[in-house]
Amino acid sequence: MNLNPKIDRIPFNLPFTTGKEMEYIKQAIATEKLSGNGKFTKKCQAWLESRIGCQKALLTHSCTAALEMTALLADIQPGDEVIMPSYTFVSTANAFVLRGGVPVFVDIRPDTLNLDETKIEQAITERTRAIVPVHYAGVSCEMDTIMEIARKHNLLVIEDAAQGMVSRYKGKPLGSIGHLAAVSFHDTKNIISGEGGALLINDPELIERAEIIWEKGTNRSQFFRGEVDKYSWVDVGSSYLPSEINAAFLWAQLELAEGITRKRLSTWRYYHQVFKKLEYEEILHCPIIPDDCQHNGHMYYLLLEDLATRTALIEQLKREGISAVFHYVPLHDSVAGQKFGRVVGEMKVTNDIADRLLRLPMFADIRESQMYGVSNIIEEFFAAYSHTSSDRNIFNSNNLNNLNVDVA
Numbered sequence: 001m002n003l004n005p006k007i008d009r010i011p012f013n014l015p016f017t018t019g020k021e022m023e024y025i026k027q028a029i030a031t032e033k034l035s036g037n038g039k040f041t042k043k044c045q046a047w048l049e050s051r052i053g054c055q056k057a058l059l060t061h062s063c064t065a066a067l068e069m070t071a072l073l074a075d076i077q078p079g080d081e082v083i084m085p086s087y088t089f090v091s092t093a094n095a096f097v098l099r100g101g102v103p104v105f106v107d108i109r110p111d112t113l114n115l116d117e118t119k120i121e122q123a124i125t126e127r128t129r130a131i132v133p134v135h136y137a138g139v140s141c142e143m144d145t146i147m148e149i150a151r152k153h154n155l156l157v158i159e160d161a162a163q164g165m166v167s168r169y170k171g172k173p174l175g176s177i178g179h180l181a182a183v184s185f186h187d188t189k190n191i192i193s194g195e196g197g198a199l200l201i202n203d204p205e206l207i208e209r210a211e212i213i214w215e216k217g218t219n220r221s222q223f224f225r226g227e228v229d230k231y232s233w234v235d236v237g238s239s240y241l242p243s244e245i246n247a248a249f250l251w252a253q254l255e256l257a258e259g260i261t262r263k264r265l266s267t268w269r270y271y272h273q274v275f276k277k278l279e280y281e282e283i284l285h286c287p288i289i290p291d292d293c294q295h296n297g298h299m300y301y302l303l304l305e306d307l308a309t310r311t312a313l314i315e316q317l318k319r320e321g322i323s324a325v326f327h328y329v330p331l332h333d334s335v336a337g338q339k340f341g342r343v344v345g346e347m348k349v350t351n352d353i354a355d356r357l358l359r360l361p362m363f364a365d366i367r368e369s370q371m372y373g374v375s376n377i378i379e380e381f382f383a384a385y386s387h388t389s390s391d392r393n394i395f396n397s398n399n400l401n402n403l404n405v406d407v408a
């Protein structure tokens with residue numbers, strides 16, 4: 001084991017493979033059917049339906065594609081509004097903008113960095129069609145409250161569960177709670193197929209149309225089930241099916257989903273016990289996981305004092321061969337976000353954390369020596385930094401006092 005982190009280059013992400021991928025891809029080739037909706041696609045979809053407990057799962061070539069399908073299923077018309085966080089990936093908004101929809105951005109909670117459910121109702125107008133909770137870092141949004149608001153105002157809830165594979169909220173897997181959900185198998189996520197995703201459907205009334213949209217606007221799925229005697233163009237749609245080669249790769253990953261999650265959670269816990277000490281010394285903040293949420297170790301992030309501290313730490317880590325990265329530029333601040341979206345209320349938490357959040361190397365096969373390398377460099381950085389910074393106490397320098405819950 002190489003304990004010298006300086007020689008040990010540590011990437012931010014390293015795609016994990018189970019070793020079964022090639023075998024399943026060979027099997028897919030042997031079936032002489034490489035286009036979508038074959039044996040491996042069906043196996044993956046059945047796994048998602050039973051493991052997540054959704055009514056229907058359809059594999060897609062990305063989570064972005066699955067989100068675009070949700071916008072079609074929600075029948076988003078020009079001017080229709082969709083409430084979502086600004087601290088998210090562009091696809092959350094783009095999927096609706098493509099249909100002429102207007103992303104309406106509200107602030108996030110200071111603890112989970114998820115859509116602040118107490119800010120949703122003030123953003124609802126007669127044009128509102130849907131709420132899109134994004135489960136940041138695989139930690140669930142406050143879904144009971146969000147579902148209740150949606151019920152009261154007759155809105156669709158579309159979970160962006162891109163980062164949420166096998167996480168749970170009050171025991172329920174993410175992706176099984178909203179009317180629709182989208183997951184990602186992009187190689188930066190926990191369970192991967194290179195590029196990939198799935199649409200999960202929990203409202204049975206949306207299943208038939210989802211299959212049609214998935215199959216380029218045709219009723220081909222019904223035809224193959226023998227429900228119609230020929231298939232033809234019946235609705236809008238596009239090509240959303242991944243090939244069997246992708247599905248075969250994904251099957252090898254789904255089989256080991258629990259093991260992959262356990263590996264990531266053990267890294268997450270290692271980081272957490274190390275950095276809790278720095279949190280106790282009021283140097284930084286660690287992620288907060290509410291009691292109702294069982295997460296999947298998708299991400300370990302630190303909230304640092306300010307942008308300057310983050311920049312200095314990123315540079316220090318880079319000098320040691322360690323890649324740690326920040327995350328989203330808030331969408332409401334982006335060129336397209338300003339053109340297509342609008343903001344309701346203050347974006348205090350979003351604006352504050354975007355400059356201070358740092359993600360640490362996290363992948364299923366990270367070695368212990370690499371985890372020690374990362375934590376040692378950060379501890380050394382703050383040991384030195386505390387002598388040079390005159391105002392290091394983030395509990396006082398930060399105007400968001402409500403961030404300072406749960407240091408226990």
Ligand SMILES: *Cc1c(COP(=O)(O)O)cnc(C)c1O
Pocket residue numbers: 061062063064065088089091092134160162163183184185186195196197
């Ligand atoms: C990764 C991600 C997406 C997009 O996933 P793709 O599979 O790359 O299209 C969408 N939303 C969130 C929150 C993500 O993290």
